[in-house]
Amino acid sequence: MENGAVIEAVCGRFVGRGSGTYPTIADFEYNEITIFSLSKKGFIKYSQGTTSIGDDTPMHQEMGYLRLGADQSVEFLVVQPTGLTEVSVGSVAILGDGSVEISSGCVPMSSPSAKAVRRIERKFTFDSLGLAYWISMATNDVFLSHHLSGVLTRKVSVN
Numbered sequence: 001m002e003n004g005a006v007i008e009a010v011c012g013r014f015v016g017r018g019s020g021t022y023p024t025i026a027d028f029e030y031n032e033i034t035i036f037s038l039s040k041k042g043f044i045k046y047s048q049g050t051t052s053i054g055d056d057t058p059m060h061q062e063m064g065y066l067r068l069g070a071d072q073s074v075e076f077l078v079v080q081p082t083g084l085t086e087v088s089v090g091s092v093a094i095l096g097d098g099s100v101e102i103s104s105g106c107v108p109m110s111s112p113s114a115k116a117v118r119r120i121e122r123k124f125t126f127d128s129l130g131l132a133y134w135i136s137m138a139t140n141d142v143f144l145s146h147h148l149s150g151v152l153t154r155k156v157s158v159n
């Protein structure tokens with residue numbers, strides 16, 4: 001598979017909304033801006049920021065790198081200010097309609113003061129109009145369960 005086609009689909013500035021849920025917390029919604037951009041050295045940088053729907057108060061944010069490997073493999077490295085670090089492995093596929101699907105998962109590292117998270121699974125679908133994503137996690141108290149999903153519109157191509 002040609003990594004160039006994946007880079008073209010993934011890189012962009014995406015704006016939209018997400019919603020969250022988990023067995024231990026109240027449901028919530030948020031605004032989100034996500035950017036995947038190609039550095040001059042060819043690395044795909046990732047940054048995400050969210051705010052509350054009502055008053056735009058900052059909520060979760062995270063940043064990292066998406067690494068495309070051989071044989072449709074991917075590595076997704078994400079650092080969260082809550083003390084979690086993800087070194088995820090997964091795969092990328094180009095579907096029949098040209099959309100690009102990336103799935104990855106990991107056992108994250110939790111810093112000493114972070115809430116312990118035992119597993120994080122992420123899935124993204126990209127097309128020319130935008131991206132959709134789904135995130136599940138497991139904690140010490142809860143088996144792997146859905147936490148977030150979002151639908152974002154592509155605003156600018158960044159590559």
Ligand code: HEM
Pocket residue numbers: 020022024025026028030050051059060084115116117120135137139147148
């Ligand atoms: C992979 C990304 C994320 C991980 C691993 C994560 C992890 C967690 C964890 C471990 C909790 C505590 C659950 C509990 O107490 O049982 C939590 C709660 C929460 N998360 Fe996330 N989260 C992520 C992304 C987000 C995003 C993007 C938002 C929204 C903007 C968000 C909003 C919240 C809220 C509002 C709560 C409940 C209140 C709180 O504990 O702060 N999370 N999350």
